[in-house]
Amino acid sequence: MVGGVVVLALAIVLGSFAVNFYDEPLSADAKGLLALPADHYSPGGNIYFLMAGFDAPAGQSVVATGMARVAEYNRTLEWKLSHPMDAATYITKTDPKALKFNGEFCGSWPSSIWAEAKNHRADIPALLTTNEELYQRYLGLHQLRGYHETARASVLAPFYFVPQPVRCLFLANFAMRIQTSSTGEQRAAIDDLGRDLRTWRTIILGDGTLISKMIAAASLHRDLTVLADMIVDPNCNMTLFDGAPEGILTPSPLADWDIDSAIGAEFRTINSIYSQMTSSTTWLAMGDNEEQLGWWQRQGIALRSHFFKYNATENLRARQMIQLIRLAHSDPSGFSSARNEYHKWLRENETLYSPTVLFNPVGKMMVSIAAKSYEDYILRPYDVAAFQRLVYLVYQIRRQGMALAEIPMFLKQHPEWANHPVDGTPFRWNPVARELTIDPVGAPPAGRRFSIAVFQQPPSN
Secondary structure, eight states: OHHHHHHHHHHHHHHHHHHTTOOOOOOHHHHHHHSOOOOOSOGGGBHHHHHHTTTOOTTSOHHHHHHHHHHHHHHHHHHHHHOHHHHHHHHTOOOTTOOOOOOSTTSSOOSOHHHHHHHTTTHHHHHHHHTHHHHHHHHHHTTOOBOBOOSOOSTTOOOOOOOHHHHHHHHHHHHHHHHHSOHHHHHHHHHHHHHHHHHHHHHHHSBOOHHHHHHHHHHHHHHHHHHHHHHHOTTSOGGGGTTOOTTSSSOOOGGGGOOTHHHHHHHHHHHHHHHHHTTOHHHHTTTOOGGGOOHHHHHHHHHHHHTOOHHHHHHHHHHHHHHHHHHHTSOGGGHHHHHHHHHHHHHHTOOTTSGGGGSSHHHHHHHHHTTTTTHHHHHHHHHHHHHHHHHHHHHHHHHTTOOGGGHHHHHHHOHHHHBOTTTOOBOEEETTTTEEEOOOSSOOOTTOOOEEEOOOSOOOO
16 A cells, blocks of 8 residues: 555656646737837836936936936846846945935925925925925926836836935925915916826826836825815815816826736736746745755756746736736726635636646746735725825815714715725714724725814814
């Protein structure tokens, strides 16, 4: 009996070893996801290049600097991928001549930019003067209409963003203009905020990676919190929004929060690891110096390489990613049902616990580990969409001069403003604290604000 078991186990091992001499052809789905989306923007019209070169040395072209940085990365990517132990040096490399923000205010995000602007009214004009070039570069982003990442997809790809102090200064200046300026300047400030909201929505809708869309969603959330604080300030005149551009207050279409295009970018990003695993043992060495590996370590790496099939792994990932794209692109109101269908698909197509695991076991294990890692990111933008609804809801309450007792009925009458777009959960109303709160469906980073205290007293002016 023992001999029979040993013979059976040996046959399974030899059979698995034999079937892994071959690989599948790359599927049409995998080829489609690997294909790059078309770039429809000129370099000077692409927000991506302006962000890539945002801190270019004083007086230098931001677009030219951004293009040069992306081109250097693209040109050296193959070497960096084949030398992962040395890549960190290039990832952390900074330009010593880069233009830097000067000033202490906005060194870290205030809990409320609206409130802090009142306490730093003397600092904001000085910071605008000191950082005029950086500030003008930021306003330049508002003139562009497209976003397309041109860096080659890989785990080493750079991601570009506006330095946090510059963003903070823009919002603090907006708050100060609303709090202290003439009506004409106040309306101009609202127009500027509207252009800022449009810029970040453009990035969410553009061709980019998941991280760019998370940064854009967080930036939109920050803009909306300042807008909310303005609306509930008793000294702010709500007629300032009369004739304001579309999108300042009115909730965006739910399609604007769909980040399904980032799934394809993530597929191409992880592909950089898989392609290196087929051509370089360094990646399979788990970070060890390849030249210092012993004979047994080399044999172990060769064995892992034998049981990893690139095409088969990409085909399996492509099938999974297409299901994930369908989940991301589903009607938000039916997201729970769509997610259940996605989980059902994962269970029905699980390969780690079936005889098929004998073929490409390493690849199947890697795909299985990442199966549920993207779901939360799909939901985060919809939490910002819910907060946008909340801001508009509070504006209507303030503009219509509602009494506290009228608010519960108003919420029931307007579910399009008072419910979360994903699961339809009503926003919570606390009459004691005079506060409306959203229950996020994603897992937002700590410190994100999802409540607004409704002010009920008449304005003092």
